[in-house]
Amino acid sequence: AQTVTQSQPEMSVQEAETVTLSCTYDTSESDYYLFWYKQPPSRQMILVIRQEAYKQQNATENRFSVNFQKAAKSFSLKISDSQLGDAAMYFCAYRSPNNNNDMRFGAGTRLTVKP
Amino acid sequence: DSGVTQTPKHLITATGQRVTLRCSPRSGDLSVYWYQQSLDQGLQFLIQYYNGEERAKGNILERFSAQQFPDLHSELNLSSLELGDSALYFCASSVSTSFSYNEQFFGPGTRLTVL
Numbered sequence A: 001a002q003t004v005t006q007s008q009p010e011m012s013v014q015e016a017e018t019v020t021l022s023c024t025y026d027t028s029e030s031d032y033y034l035f036w037y038k039q040p041p042s043r044q045m046i047l048v049i050r051q052e053a054y055k056q057q058n059a060t061e062n063r064f065s066v067n068f069q070k071a072a073k074s075f076s077l078k079i080s081d082s083q084l085g086d087a088a089m090y091f092c093a094y095r096s097p098n099n100n101n102d103m104r105f106g107a108g109t110r111l112t113v114k115p
Numbered sequence B: 001d002s003g004v005t006q007t008p009k010h011l012i013t014a015t016g017q018r019v020t021l022r023c024s025p026r027s028g029d030l031s032v033y034w035y036q037q038s039l040d041q042g043l044q045f046l047i048q049y050y051n052g053e054e055r056a057k058g059n060i061l062e063r064f065s066a067q068q069f070p071d072l073h074s075e076l077n078l079s080s081l082e083l084g085d086s087a088l089y090f091c092a093s094s095v096s097t098s099f100s101y102n103e104q105f106f107g108p109g110t111r112l113t114v115l
Helices: none
Strands: A003-005 A010-014 A019-021 A024-026 A033-039 A046-052 A064-069 A074-079 A088-095 A103-105 A109-114 B005-007 B010-013 B019-024 B031-037 B043-050 B053-057 B064-068 B074-078 B087-094 B110-114
Touching: A003 A088, A003 A103, A010 A019, A019 A109, A024 A074, A033 A064, A033 A074, A046 A064, A046 A074, A074 A088, A103 B043, B005 B087, B010 B019, B019 B087, B019 B110, B031 B074, B043 B064, B043 B074, B074 B087
Parallel strands: A010 A109, B010 B110
Antiparallel strands: A003 A024, A019 A074, A033 A046, A033 A088, A064 A074, A088 A103, A088 A109, B005 B019, B019 B074, B031 B043, B031 B087, B043 B053, B064 B074, B087 B110
């Protein structure tokens, strides 16, 4: 079964600085999707960024980018120019082409942004 | 606003009781997923429905059941409730269940408290 590991329970960053959140996963599949979700205090799950495993190019969404290392099964999230509104729980997720698309989530990383 | 609605927002009940959580997917989405998020934990996939039919089961207890109706809304039924069932229950929807890029949109969640 696929597992997703986020080894940093908590991270802190100074406003306007850059922070990287780590995620590794275990799979024997060659094709899959990876996601980063943000969960602010409102508890709403918000999609931040997504990556298709067959694409070598790292996904980028404004200040958010990923470093996808398929061989190492690593999928880190980089947040540039951190803003106070970025403070939230961040969850890494893996979706398999099998098992009817259910997603496996990591335990999350709580990001604090210091003014 | 993701377009996915969930009711009620909060639910407080006693052990041994039965509750029903409701989810309306985004317009046009045929697939509905249910997740459970216990306190400060990642999301655990419970079950998926597609166009009225069950497609996948995750870590769903036998005391829990779900269904998707012809109008595509879904209900998650939790019975013989225990203290450990207290959690945030999310519903998500997506366009289809086929393996193509297929983003899941999350509702705001229902917070269940079992006393």
